[in-house]
Amino acid sequence: MALQNTSLDSESNSSDRGGSGCYVSAVHGFILLLLAVAISVGVGILVHFSGGGELVCECGQSQTPAQSPEALRQMCIDLVKDGTGEEICDVCPADPERTTKTPAPEVTTTATTIAPPATTTEAPRDYRLPITVRPYLYSLSLQPNIYGGDNGVFDFNGTVSIATVAEEAATTITLHAHPTLNIDKATIQVRDINSTASLTVPDTSYESLRHFFVLRLSTPLTIGRHYEISMSFSGPLSQDGVGLYLSVYQEDGRNVYLATTQFEAPDARKAFPCFDEPALRAEFDITLVRQDGGERNYTSLANTPRKSSTSLQNGMVADVFERTVMMPTYLLAFIVCDYEYVEDIVSNVQYRTWAMPKKLEYTETAQRHGIAIFKRFTDYFTPAYVFSKLDNIAIPDFNAGAMENWGLITYRDTLLYEPGVSSASDENWIAEVISHEIAHQWFGNLVSPLWWNWLWLNEAFASFWDYHVVGEIYPSWRKLTGAVFYKVRN
Numbered sequence: 493m494a495l496q497n498t499s500l501d502s503e504s505n506s507s508d509r510g511g512s513g514c515y516v517s518a519v520h521g522f523i524l525l526l527l528a529v530a531i532s533v534g535v536g537i538l539v540h541f542s543g544g545g546e547l548v549c550e551c552g553q554s555q556t557p558a559q560s561p562e563a564l565r566q567m568c569i570d571l572v573k574d575g576t577g578e579e580i581c582d583v584c585p586a587d588p589e590r591t592t593k594t595p596a597p598e599v600t601t602t603a604t605t606i607a608p609p610a611t612t613t614e615a616p617r618d619y620r621l622p623i624t625v626r627p628y629l630y631s632l633s634l635q636p637n638i639y640g641g642d643n644g645v646f647d648f649n650g651t652v653s654i655a656t657v658a659e660e661a662a663t664t665i666t667l668h669a670h671p672t673l674n675i676d677k678a679t680i681q682v683r684d685i686n687s688t689a690s691l692t693v694p695d696t697s698y699e700s701l702r703h704f705f706v707l708r709l710s711t712p713l714t715i716g717r718h719y720e721i722s723m724s725f726s727g728p729l730s731q732d733g734v735g736l737y738l739s740v741y742q743e744d745g746r747n748v749y750l751a752t753t754q755f756e757a758p759d760a761r762k763a764f765p766c767f768d769e770p771a772l773r774a775e776f777d778i779t780l781v782r783q784d785g786g787e788r789n790y791t792s793l794a795n796t797p798r799k800s801s802t803s804l805q806n807g808m809v810a811d812v813f814e815r816t817v818m819m820p821t822y823l824l825a826f827i828v829c830d831y832e833y834v835e836d837i838v839s840n841v842q843y844r845t846w847a848m849p850k851k852l853e854y855t856e857t858a859q860r861h862g863i864a865i866f867k868r869f870t871d872y873f874t875p876a877y878v879f880s881k882l883d884n885i886a887i888p889d890f891n892a893g894a895m896e897n898w899g900l901i902t903y904r905d906t907l908l909y910e911p912g913v914s915s916a917s918d919e920n921w922i923a924e925v926i927s928h929e930i931a932h933q934w935f936g937n938l939v940s941p942l943w944w945n946w947l948w949l950n951e952a953f954a955s956f957w958d959y960h961v962v963g964e965i966y967p968s969w970r971k972l973t974g975a976v977f978y979k980v981r982n
């Protein structure tokens with residue numbers, strides 16, 4: 493409506509101006525027209541005889557025998573037209589005519605302006621991994637250490653085995669690993685899965701700019717054979733909100749810690765050595781090790797449902813999760829926390845919202861909107877949502893608004909609606925961001941880009957669908973209208 497009013501106002505002003513101005517008679521108009529034509533012809537004649545000097549290039553003195561004088565002259569004219577004035581000197585090396593008929597300052601100026609940039613011997617960087625092997629199954633175990641209160645040692649350790657198939661008869665395998673990741677080189681193994689024989693890895697190297705961790709093999713890979721790459725590693729639980737990181741909330745004046753992840757993008761390599769590119773999809777068998785018992789009831793979460801738990805020594809337990817579908821590393825998510833949840837079954841999917849125990853009641857709004865939105869998406873699309881559960885969890889320290897990790901969506905703790913404190917705008921945001929992240933379960937997760945520069949396309953589709961679905965469920969919110977206004981304004 494605002495745009496329409498502006499347009500009508502503009503048309504009204506134009507109409508008003510039509511009643512005033514300067515008028516000429518038909519005779520005067522004809523005289524003025526003749527005068528304009530005469531001036532145009534005169535200017536044309538002057539240009540013909542005095543202009544175009546820079547296009548006159550007499551190359552008859554050229555030392556290039558293979559070219560006729562006329563052909564060389566035309567070449568000069570073409571070069572000048574193209575702006576490649578530097579080459580004129582090569583075509584007409586000793587042509588005195590050119591120096592007199594083509595003003596030197598103009599040539600010099602042209603040559604200076606369009607001289608090609610200085611060449612460099614440094615090759616452009618290619619940030620893509622050299623794919624000598626292609627991963628298809630990870631077995632990953634992680635143990636974040638978040639215990640001991642404010643005096644705890646906040647770090648993690650883990651092991652990874654990556655089943656791959658060789659695509660080149662190369663003697664190197666390159667993975668991603670962040671500089672903060674400490675890889676125990678004594679544990680590195682490359683094993684031929686078919687023969688159980690191990691390849692010797694006499695050397696490794698690391699390039700910090702591209703996070704390339706290179707294994708050098710003593711014998712070349714055999715194309716088409718399957719190799720398992722395994723190693724142990726450790727690292728700090730960072731507090732910068734990316735990779736596998738430390739988060740904290742306050743309860744009764746005390747800090748309570750949790751470990752969580754944010755891998756988009758590209759920060760999965762900060763949690764474990766991997767092929768951290770969106771096109772390199774693989775299945776994942778995840779194991780998370782957590783404290784069993786104690787003052788707080790810790791649990792662990794991953795993309796898929798937990799299928800078993802095994803008690804370990806020192807009061808720890810290993811939670812084993814169902815194998816994922818083929819997916820990129822940036823959509824993985826792992827959390828160890830003391831949260832609790834509410835749940836509903838929607839379209840045969842366990843739909844849960846998680847929060848700190850003392851804020852569990854504030855999940856009601858997110859859960860109510862979430863199940864309605866998720867139901868609408870499952871009605872819209874085939875194929876169906878791929879996992880048997882979808883978790884939504886409020887994280888106290890979270891850089892983005894939310895992250896569409898497949899099966900385990902992370903949000904800021906503004907996901908929690910506190911009656912009497914939170915606003916209508918807060919509720920609007922909750923529904924919209926849930927809708928956005930659920931849209932990603934199809935647009936971005938089921939279908940994802942080959943390279944990072946196309947992530948915007950994920951966002952474009954998810955942005956449209958989040959407004960559309962919320963607008964359908966709550967038409968009085970007028971989400972699509974608001975979306976257009978918001979996008980245009982920004």
Ligand SMILES: [Zn+2]
Pocket residue numbers: 896928932950951954
């Ligand atoms: Zn998004």
